Amino acid sequence: MNKLKIAIQKSGRLFEDSIKLLKDCGIFYNDGRDQLKVECETFPMEIYFLRNSDIPQYVEDGVVDIAIVGENLLIEKQKDIETVQKLGFSKCRVSLAVPKNVDTDDISFFQNRKIATSYPNTLRNFLQENGIQAEIHLISGSVEIAPNMGLADGICDIVSSGSTLFKNGLRETRTILKSEAVIAKNKNLSSEKEHLLEKFLFRVKAVLKAKNTKYILMNVPNDKIAQVSDILPVLKSPTVIPLADEGWSSIHSVIEEKRFWEVIDELKQAGAQDILIIPIDKMVI
Template identity: 45%
Template sequence: MDDLKGLLSASRLNRDCGQTYSSLLIPYTMTNLKIAIQKKGHLRDESILFLNSLGISCQQKNNQLITKCPNTNIEIIFLRDDDIPNYVNKNLIDFGIIGEDVIKENNNQTKLVKKLGFSKCQLVMASPKDSDINSINDLQGKRIATSYPNILKKFLDLNKIQSSIVQVSGSVEVAPCLNLADAVCDLTQTGNTLRQCGLEQFTTVLKSEAVLIENKLIKPEKQKLLDLIKQYANS
């Protein structure tokens, strides 16, 4: 949330000072860039705010999946987070904004251009408050529910822990309540949902944030957008 407030403050500052980055993009309206962002969730909201702060006016209306930004020829494509690297790697989309955790989980050979500093979160280990699992070593022989089996396996192997990985696609926090698992490995920003489910986190597996990825095609207009993002980041 602090990252989101920071983007809002920067956007207001640019507006109040009469400074907009959109003027840097308008001369290149004849170019055609495609940027993919997550189609729902807080990462979508913060990505839209980030693009708006660059002067790239972006809104998703009526759950549309493709929208063209006014005054530019930039298209914003709304996709499932797991699909964004695939479209970028196939050179169908120029840039993608995605969580670093997705790149790590899928072992994508995607070109990571820049960490963007918002949508920060952590992949953590957590267990029920009344559990005897309070450290990594306590996971030996236990069942762990997660939506990140590849990251979790690497973490367990690194720490020489043999556990059963229970892969679930969502609502990981309820797994211990339903006796599906003894602990969870889940992504969290504040830890509130974990606490509401009676879980306490005891170690961090991975820190993640929004990152910018790009395809391998060489386009002059791509570099202009990268320069714009760097100028914003340094302002």
């Protein structure tokens, strides 16, 4: 039987979130120590634990079928592979940064200067698009120390919170691109592998939908049911259950978590009481 081969980062910021996603999708494996390949017990899948920078090449070559990888890496490596699903975690950005004593944010600062980076292709494309001539100094790690060592006038690097820049006396001036974890695939999958990928993506989408959605319950006077229902952004229509107290019902629905605080006052003013928000484990539409 064919198995879907997936690559994930063997260590680093993407590893734990990738493993959690697989487990949330009901995909489990024997956690052997220091294994580079494991077979899953509950889904026809093999997991390859690879060095992050090598993953795009393995996907393009067909050594693995799919991968969980950062968009920023795909853009930098410029491989002929396809992004099929954004995952919403490991969000970051690739940005330019300069020493704190530089008093301008204008990218013209970098004209004819040196920039240290681990993302030469991404940086080169940005500079060309903006008509900036600069010397790119490639560094594989610890890019932030380059200005302090006199190797560069500024840097282009991945940024999450910005704390590393601050600790090294730098400040962010321009975001080149925003990134998050994605699922990418080889463009030449067999029909059987495509079918397995569809089944996997079905699970992934159910998990992602549940993370952003909550189950909402509230007690509402019967004469306010229509008004409350109009406020709720629901899939089809809310569930209405009569209560023991005459003239009252319980309304059950779902709501995007980010929308809850937008509508809570409207719900209360419309007569809703005893409002409960409950996490959803999976959501199949």
